[in-house]
Amino acid sequence: xxxxxxxxxxxxxxxHYLTHDVMTLLRKAKSQLEDAERRWTRMEALEEATGxxxxxxxxxxxxxxxxxDIEVNLRRGYLVNSKLHQACVLDQMLxxxxxxxxxxxxxxxxxxxxxxxxxxxxGGTDHAPxxxxxxxxxxxxxxxxxxxxRELRTGGNAVRLPSTRRFPYSSQxxxxxxxxxxxxxxxxxxxxxxxxxxxxxLFPPSIVT
Numbered sequence: 001x002x003x004x005x006x007x008x009x010x011x012x013x014x015x016h017y018l019t020h021d022v023m024t025l026l027r028k029a030k031s032q033l034e035d036a037e038r039r040w041t042r043m044e045a046l047e048e049a050t051g052x053x054x055x056x057x058x059x060x061x062x063x064x065x066x067x068x069d070i071e072v073n074l075r076r077g078y079l080v081n082s083k084l085h086q087a088c089v090l091d092q093m094l095x096x097x098x099x100x101x102x103x104x105x106x107x108x109x110x111x112x113x114x115x116x117x118x119x120x121x122x123g124g125t126d127h128a129p130x131x132x133x134x135x136x137x138x139x140x141x142x143x144x145x146x147x148x149x150r151e152l153r154t155g156g157n158a159v160r161l162p163s164t165r166r167f168p169y170s171s172q173x174x175x176x177x178x179x180x181x182x183x184x185x186x187x188x189x190x191x192x193x194x195x196x197x198x199x200x201x202l203f204p205p206s207i208v209t
Contacts, residue, residue, distance in 0.1 A: 011130040014138050015122075018114060022141055026107050033152070037100050040093065040159065040194070054200045058189065063093035065189050065196075070177075072187070072200045080185070086176040092158050092191045099155030103148055110144050159191045 053074075059067035068084035114137075121133050181187060186201045 007129065007131045011134050014131075014134045015118070018118060018134070018138065018141060022114065022145070023111060025145075026111050029148075030104060030107055033100055033104065037097065040096060054187075054198060056198045058196060058198065060090075060196055063090050063097070064088070065090060068189070068198075070187060070198070070200075072185070074182075074185075074202065080182065082177040082179055082181055082187075084176060085178040088176060088189070090189065090191055095158040096155050099151055099158065103151050103155070106144075106148055106151075110141065110148075114141060160193060 053072060055071040057067075057069045058065060064087045065084065066087045070080075070082055070084075072080040072082075074080060117137055121130070121137070177187065184203050186203070188199045188201065190197045190199070
């Protein structure tokens with residue numbers, strides 16, 4: 001087989017990769033992401049959690065903590081009992097939703113642009129060898145798929161807790177408990193690997209404002 005024949009065969013393999021493999025991958029990925037988002041953003045549950053220093057009954061609805069009754073042992077000889085007065089937002093869920101929505105649109109744009117480019121190439125308006133036309137398109141699509149994968153990894157990380165924590169993970173949570181929490185105390189709810197995590201934190205007086 002001579003070089004022209006090898007190049008023609010390689011070009012046809014690239015066309016098959018774009019028309020079949022990539023399109024199939026995009027369809028499956030979009031379907032799987034839609035299923036994942038439904039599972040995550042439509043969470044409706046009543047959770048009862050017991051820890052060494054905190055007990056909580058928590059009701060969640062999608063990206064909101066709508067109810068929370070907590071009992072915290074401050075180890076000062078008394079318990080703090082309080083109730084969430086106003087629903088708070090699980091910011092991690094909003095970030096997860098934002099990333100997925102952006103990547104849905106990006107995958108649709110990639111698929112649309114790919115179909116258009118393949119139509120032009122296969123229409124024969126450009127008389128350059130097929131390999132010269134198709135190779136840059138393959139490179140561009142591979143780069144796009146890599147970028148989508150990185151963004152989806154970011155979305156997945158949004159609903160996992162990092163080893164270095166930042167506070168709070170939920171919007172304005174500590175301001176809406178009745179009776180109010182002690183001034184040196186923060187109660188926080190976060191999401192980690194499909195589970196709701198409740199934490200109570202006491203801060204040294206020197207950093208309480």
